[in-house]
Amino acid sequence: MDNIISAQGLAKSFGSLKAVDDLTLYVRKGEIYGFLGPNGAGKTTTIRMLTTMDPPDSGSVAIDGFDTRKDFIEARRRIGVIQQHHSLDKDLTVKENIYHHALMQNIPFKECKSRVEEIIPLMELQERMNTKAEKLSGGWKKRVAIVCSLIHRPEILFMDEPTTGLDTQSRNALWKLIRSINRTGTTVFLTTHYIFEAESLCDRVGIINKGKLIVEGTPQELRSRIGDYALVVTDPAGEESVSYHSDLPAARKAAQEAPGDCVISIRPSNLEDVFLELTGRKIRCSTSRPRCSGSPTAICVI
Ligand SMILES: Nc1ncnc2c1ncn2[C@@H]1O[C@H](COP(=O)(O)OP(=O)(O)O)[C@@H](O)[C@H]1O
Numbered sequence: 001m002d003n004i005i006s007a008q009g010l011a012k013s014f015g016s017l018k019a020v021d022d023l024t025l026y027v028r029k030g031e032i033y034g035f036l037g038p039n040g041a042g043k044t045t046t047i048r049m050l051t052t053m054d055p056p057d058s059g060s061v062a063i064d065g066f067d068t069r070k071d072f073i074e075a076r077r078r079i080g081v082i083q084q085h086h087s088l089d090k091d092l093t094v095k096e097n098i099y100h101h102a103l104m105q106n107i108p109f110k111e112c113k114s115r116v117e118e119i120i121p122l123m124e125l126q127e128r129m130n131t132k133a134e135k136l137s138g139g140w141k142k143r144v145a146i147v148c149s150l151i152h153r154p155e156i157l158f159m160d161e162p163t164t165g166l167d168t169q170s171r172n173a174l175w176k177l178i179r180s181i182n183r184t185g186t187t188v189f190l191t192t193h194y195i196f197e198a199e200s201l202c203d204r205v206g207i208i209n210k211g212k213l214i215v216e217g218t219p220q221e222l223r224s225r226i227g228d229y230a231l232v233v234t235d236p237a238g239e240e241s242v243s244y245h246s247d248l249p250a251a252r253k254a255a256q257e258a259p260g261d262c263v264i265s266i267r268p269s270n271l272e273d274v275f276l277e278l279t280g281r282k283i284r285c286s287t288s289r290p291r292c293s294g295s296p297t298a299i300c301v302i
């Protein structure tokens, strides 16, 4: 399959801090690629280098075969970017914001009109075209930012933490939108620190920790690396120990060997387990972000 992003040996330091350290990754045309890691892992720094916003200290990036240094304009033309904190003009209406953005991209007014008519129904923004940006909720602002970033018909859409700060309803709506944008043929590269988002939305996931890509694959491939089933043994003092097993019979067999006074549960393993196994880092659940309870896989890396 063709790669739309080929990044090799990317590195970026801020003083003595290596924010991104010798990172090589490939993203295939047409996929939703999730870049998962805790806060401070180097996700934004990476996305800024991939999208030509910041030059790497070393390494190279090619977008659809165009080197972002040598063929900057061709590479840039293929990219749409939604940064974590997007910059809509709050005093302008949705329509004015979109047209302003399109004209900045040198898209002629007539052409712009037909593109807007094409994208707006997908985003369900028809009713809000004359609403001022400041009156929109976070989820609707994000939709407008998506329209702005798609107006020049990029082949790949980069989204930095697209659902951070959104309520559950807006997050679900945004996932639906990301899937429909992807179905039109646009590759999506998104960063996230929500394990559930990476697992349920992305075709392939790269896990980044301390500036290094530590593992990559489909969510299922990553889970299978450690074992598809987790056996959780909780002792009377509340101490948990987790072991991973390739199948249910193996997990059940191991459960029989646990001390009789322990509480035992077997559940499917998830990307949180993968992260924990590979990094040894503690994973905590956020309470202020999308609800993490209810599903054993809905756990976030903080
Ligand atoms: N402009 C900057 N100046 C100094 N340090 C930075 C700058 N940008 C990022 N960093 C540091 O680099 C590391 C990676 O940051 P970032 O890429 O923003 O991580 P993430 O997006 O995964 O949360 C962090 O330790 C952060 O504090």
Ligand SMILES: [Mg+2]
Pocket: 043, 044, 045, 084, 160, 161
């Ligand atoms: Mg970030």
